[in-house]
Amino acid sequence: MSAVSQVLASEPVSAQELVTRMGVSFATLCSAIHTDVAHLSDSDPSSWRPIANLWRETSALFGGEDNARTFLNQPRPELGGETPLHFLNTGEPGVVHNLVIAIREMLP
Numbered sequence: 577m578s579a580v581s582q583v584l585a586s587e588p589v590s591a592q593e594l595v596t597r598m599g600v601s602f603a604t605l606c607s608a609i610h611t612d613v614a615h616l617s618d619s620d621p622s623s624w625r626p627i628a629n630l631w632r633e634t635s636a637l638f639g640g641e642d643n644a645r646t647f648l649n650q651p652r653p654e655l656g657g658e659t660p661l662h663f664l665n666t667g668e669p670g671v672v673h674n675l676v677i678a679i680r681e682m683l684p
Contacts (some may be wrong), residue, residue, distance in 0.1 A: 582648065584639065587628060588631070589618075590618045590621075590625050591605060591616050591618055591621075592618075593618075593625060594628050594631065597641055598631055598641075598644075598645065598648070599645045599648070600648075600661065600664065602616065603665075603666060604661070604664050604665050605624060605627060605664075607664065607665050607666065607667045608627050608664040608665075608667060608669045609623050609624055609626070609627060609669075610667050611623060617657045626669070627664075627669060630669060630672060630673050630676070631644065633673075633676055633680075634647060634648075634663070634672075634676050637676055637679060637680050647660060648660045648661045648672075649661055654675055654677065654678070655671065655675065660672040660675060
């Protein structure tokens, strides 16, 4: 199974697993989904599922989770020199999603 196939097949099953795989803090996840840690629940994954989906898309696009983590932490000219992680921290995951879509659409 290729790295991309493994990423697509292995969806995070908890918020803890998601933040571990992304290499981010609970605070970052909470900012991205506009909630606080007290309201983050594995019993209701609907709040963090969109970020898990974004993580899967990003990991697949960049060929694995290590490369996706690098992407999150690298300043991007398309983002005014900010990192994608900055936009997760400021509660704007849509900016990251739009960038991932734009990059994907530029590929042959």
